[in-house]
Amino acid sequence: MLRLREMFLIIRAMRLSVCLRFLPSLCLASLTAYAQGRGGAPQPPATPQAAAPIDITGYWVSLVTEDWRYRMATPPKGDFLGVPLNQAGRDAANAWDPAKEEAAGEQCKAYGIGGIMRMPTRLHITWQDNSALKVETDAGTQTRILGFTPSQRPGGDWQGVSVASWDRQATVMGSGRGGPPPGGSLKVVTSKMKPGFLRKNGVPYSADAVVTEYFDRFDQPNGESLLMVITEVNDPTYLTTPFWTSTNFKKQNDAAGWNPTPCSAK
């Protein structure tokens, strides 16, 4: 019989590639079983709701502590400091005309997927069903559907098509202590949206943009909870590099302060 330490040393010396070379199907089956937890009968796949590593439902309020001037007020035309616009982006921003937007019924351009989370707003997040989250905002009365299953929606609206997944920290492979780590983030990738504004003063994003978001929840020792939404906007039309922001919300106990207001271009 091999002693425990000898087994340990042998396993440490092995790499996964060794395993796969010799016993691909057995290794895969074993690792899958391991990832699903040891022992017991096979479980049916959990729904996205049941598998949620964090709970982001409820009412949340924006904490406008960054980019205050760009978010609380409408900045002047041409003020796009911090946004990595290319020349086409600068030209578009410099051509911003809010009156024209309103006349064209395009007053929600700053409330689209590229700008809505930066608005001073409250969020109401609920499960629409067990495979889609719904995010409603009182600013601009927008609704986002974050679906965990492939969407048949064509998109083309302000919020586009969002595909959600739970983003967990990678499980240790090899000789480390295994098991899925606790916690995780909600990852949302959005595309197929109508072009809109990153900031209210006409800083543009195009219909070709892809917006990747991570929703992280932090429960503080004082009992308060924060929701941090990390946003990366990739737009080959108007940006030279990805545009990154992280936006913070504080958990509310109820709907206090919920104040639906229509979009405004000014």
Add this chain to the structure above:
Amino acid sequence: MFDNKSMVLSTLLMAGVSVLGQAPRSSTPAEESAPGFDLSGFWSPAMHEDALERGGGSEIGDYAGFALNEAGRLWALSYDPSRVTLKHHQCDAYVAPYQMRATGNFRIWEERDPHDQRLVAIHVWAQVTEGHRVIWMDGRPHPPAWAPHTFRGFSTGKFVGNALVVNTTHMKQGWLRRNGTPESDQATLLEYFVRHGDHLTNATIITDPVFLTEPEVRSNDYFRQVVDHHAWLYACDDGEQILDRPPDKVPHYLFGQQPFATEFAKLYKLPLISGVGGAESIYPEFMAKLKTATDAEGLSRFKPVPGLPSETSRAVDPEPHDGQIHVFPIRNNVYMLVGDGANIVVQVGDQGALVVDTGTGALADKTIAAISKLSGKPVQFIANTGFRADHTGGNVKVRRSGMDPSLQGSFFSNQFADAGQGATIMSHQNTQNHMDALKMPAEGIPSDTYLEEHRRKFHNGDSIELFWEPNAVTDGDSIVHFRRADVIVTGDIFTTTQYPFIDLKNGGSVQGEIKALNDILNRTVYEHEEDGGTLVVPGHGYLSNEHEVLEYRDMVVIVRDRVQAMINSGATLDQVKGARLTADYDTRYGSSSGSWTTDMFVEAVYKSLQQSSAARLGK
């Protein structure tokens, strides 16, 4: 088909995974946390948010989005950026949360125990100011309240869920924003680091009871670089920029006279309240307020609200109040003893202990016991920085602990009849005079006094100097400097707990206090970007360095200037008191009860200035 070798490997693999998966958990806090992730590498900040603040710098008056209380707002409005021309401010570093927000690149690496590979610490090096943060991951506790503060503070971390959670305490006073928005030395920081691929995000939650009404939440994004940025150094040496500037000049603006207070609002066509809205300005409802706010509402926040009672200190009390004496090593053979009123300093060595101040005396036996553990020899000398009872109350007992029956007396036994009977107590002559006048126990009154500017002594391998400050707190204050250890003991000239006790009846004055603080600053040298170097033991409060003395000096000068300005305009004492001239410092140092209140301090400054004015006029 499987061959035998494959079967053995397969079996071992499964068994190994199972065994390792069931490995018992370690009991150390670090091991009880989530598995963790690697933050190591080179990181560049994405400056897409608050690009102006983090780049060129925000306008004066732009405090929007900060939950500043009145004190924080007024502190910021009083700030003159020329203050950084002062020698000692030139190399001010950034406090931890501002450091994480600064421009410049970062390098992060792990420190692991070479024997068991446990994660000991995560190091973060910031290019700007050579900011080096150490996040301890080994479960060690935070230091006590009397331990020194640094710009980066003391940080401990733990992996929770998918985040690295970091708690930071013991930070120095610094910036929330580089335009004068203050963060106090009482602030604490809670951080969450999350990593999504090559994107690292750091959420910072600053709690500051002195300047904020609610925690300040912000977040910073970084992207990973695959190559070394280089240029990690940020050398800073200070030097006087304005050679004929008087040493008691600190650039600042009187309340209501900040010339740039409205610049932010006017530049961006915003209501005046925009930059000074406090906590309200953080929430969506403020958008509606911006539409209706009047100029008067904004202007009313540019100076203290009249008629309000003075705020009191919200600082953590650094005294343990547990009936015990706590020994804190300072440097070399010098220790700080905390617990019996004023701080006590003990220097030990072959020649026996030299003690600076003896506390109230209520815990004198425990003080002596603590000294005995540090030094097996009788106490040789006691130096008193002043005469007040919280500094000299233990003189009698501590002196007796210096009794040495083996000593056969002195050649000058007629003059020094007490040779071998106890420690020798030193002080300035005026301190002895005050103690005589108060009829303090004769045995505890200094017998070895000096009249000149300073007294020197070489003891236990260190050069020790006592400097007389002729009219600071009183007319008999001494500052004690251990030159080799580079430790300065200030007595009540400097504390981290209250406004300076200026005892006019016993020869104190505000001008003398400022001079004394400047004399301390003339002796100190920082180690790196205003951290470390010469260590300063305050009369009360936590072990400091020149930065705390500097901020304290600035405060005394600024309050003096405000009082002087009102005197110049003919104000009475009551009018001065009613003007709330210390409103931006009261949440840090203020008191409405006890032996030294804010009112008493303001009155002392007022009368002190009147006296010096009268003296100048020959009245």
